[in-house]
Amino acid sequence: MTIKTLIKFHLFDLIFTPYNGTAKSSKSILVECLQRINDERTQNGQAIVLDRHEDRKDELPRNLFVASAAYSLTEKIYKCRIALIRAGKIPTLVNKSNYSIAEFNKLDSHDIAEVTNFYIDVNGKVPVVCCEFNSNGPRINDIEYYFRQISSHKMLRISKSCKASIHMKMPINDVLNSITDVLKFEIKAKPSRLNYLTSVVQGSFIGNMNLLANTIEPRSIKIDAFFRDRGKNSKEVSKKNLKALTFVKKVLSAIQKDNKIAEEIDDFMLEFEREDGTEDIFNLLKGKIEIEAECSLKTSGNLDTKELFEKVSLQFNDYLEEYNG
Incomplete structure (x- = not known):
């Protein structure tokens, strides 16, 4: 029997303010950010890792990176995944034959990461993001922070601010x-x-x-x-x-x-x-506009991301048609 789980997505506009003297739109700024992310991956074989807690002395690092950002020609949507490198306590393993617990300490060169799927439409006046709600992984504020840093004077120098405006049932x-x-x-x-x-x-x-x-x-x-x-x-x-x-x-x-x-x-x-x-x-919490989809879990317990995108993109497109009027 295939195991399925219900996944919720929230929606928000990603609004950039360009530097003075430039006429770049939020769409063009975002596309440049995504291109910069992909260039780092294809040309250098690396990801752009940013610590949201860099300036906080008493908190664990919150290292984020966009693991993939591919454009779907069929759906005309960017399919993205953002990862949060887990800091602090590492989870333990359970032996399902006898339910004994073993420490998970043989990571070698790897770290544990929590991954959030999100999809971006850039066909309207401003980019609209459909973001998986993942209580353990990156959230809307993490995505906002990540693209703010990529577009800022620290990297691309094309935007002076980035704001995620959440779609609410009651604005x-x-x-x-x-x-x-x-x-x-x-x-x-x-x-x-x-x-x-x-x-x-x-x-x-x-x-x-x-x-x-x-x-x-x-x-x-x-x-x-x-x-x-x-x-x-x-x-x-x-x-x-x-x-x-x-x-x-x-x-x-x-x-x-x-x-x-x-x-x-x-x-x-x-x-x-x-x-x-x-x-x-x-x-505030229950008033966010949501998209829900049942998605199959692979044998490893991970989501079938292809199935998830197929189901969510249909609802996302229907919502955008009504939203853009």
Whole structure:
């Protein structure tokens, strides 16, 4: 019996800002990046390895490299794979005959890597990326970082910024432009991530979460905040909670500017009231547009990447037709 597993993909635009005085589009910048990656592989037999944690003294390296970037003439999509070289603890092996455990220490010149598949469409106004969700491997922010470095003054000198704009079922701009009151929000994060959130989402609320976490040292901290009594509608409540509204707008604006915040927050859910009096829900994690596909596993436990691309590319193309209008 063939074993199958469900794979989820998220979508995002990859937007580059060219250096002043150049008229390069995000598409042309990305294509140059992919060409540079492929040239390094074909001409020098190497990959371009970048450490996302290069400037962080107290963290393990996060070495990334694009392992392949091939253009599919049939689908008119770039098929790519990005790898994260595993640092720190190495996994152990299990003998399936008796379930004994053995150390996996004979790697010789090899390292263990986690691989994420992603596909890029460059036929629209900006490149659209369909990226596998891999909790152990490279994520959207890693891809954003990698192409930012390739295109920057450090290498190609053709772009001064690179931004991944995630496709959401409810765009953050829509919430920011229409929210008039906060009914409820939930926020959950690990204490180790609260220092970063405090520095980015400036305000006393996250700072107080951080203080509480340092006081009692939980594995994670979650706060549910309610701002309206159950059973009361907007006509019965005239006073808006301006403090909560200001805080929520700060969080949403910060998320919009910095995708890393989505990695630092375990959960963020918002119930809010719009200008027309209707109520709505924004969910940071569950609100991303997704493509799902069942894919066969090879005997080694790895995905059948050919099958995966065939299934996902069909849905990706259907989505792009609607998205590009």
